[in-house]
Amino acid sequence: ETGVTQTPRHLVMGMTNKKSLKCEQHLGHNAMYWYKQSAKKPLELMFVYNFKEQTENNSVPSRFSPECPNSSHLFLHLHTLQPEDSALYLCASSLISGSSYNEQFFGPGTRLTVL
């Protein structure tokens, strides 16, 4: 596997279910991100992890819970979601350094549908 991978690619869940999205990066990066992409809206940054520490949480509802056990893996735990949470969830990674322009590499996304 190369680059940034995400599983599953598609997920359908009920509002009472608990599920998790997984992201893995094979690029040696030290920062990882979760984005939400909804139709006709700009990509929204949800969470940022830098060196496994969460540095940004853009007022995301608590029904979304991130976990970053190491610099290569990132999870998004989902519980009691709402239909408006249906979207494409993108994971990205980058190399944070003093001289880097910090290009973010994206995974293919998980298409989530909440019934």
Next chain:
Amino acid sequence: AQTVTQSQPEMSVQEAETVTLSCTYDTSESDYYLFWYKQPPSRQMILVIRQEAYKQQNATENRFSVNFQKAAKSFSLKISDSQLGDAAMYFCAYRSARGAGSYQLTFGKGTKLSVIP
């Protein structure tokens, strides 16, 4: 807070022709980066081109070039000799060069580009 505006929800271009996608942004910062990302249907988002705000020279990557007008806060993407594989959503994005905002990409809503054979 920074905002990024892409005023063209959809564009189309004939194969082999040239098309320009528009992007404007709002910021009070002087040092930042600008990006164009491409998202083909059902495929991963990839970086097309980037521009550092302190550089006056416009960035170029093969058939892709930008027109960066810092005073006007404008950052358009020109695609020359359009190919069928250029069909995709194109997103303009902004990132601060330092501070907490240097982790965050602010995206526009995107422009859907169709290429007509």
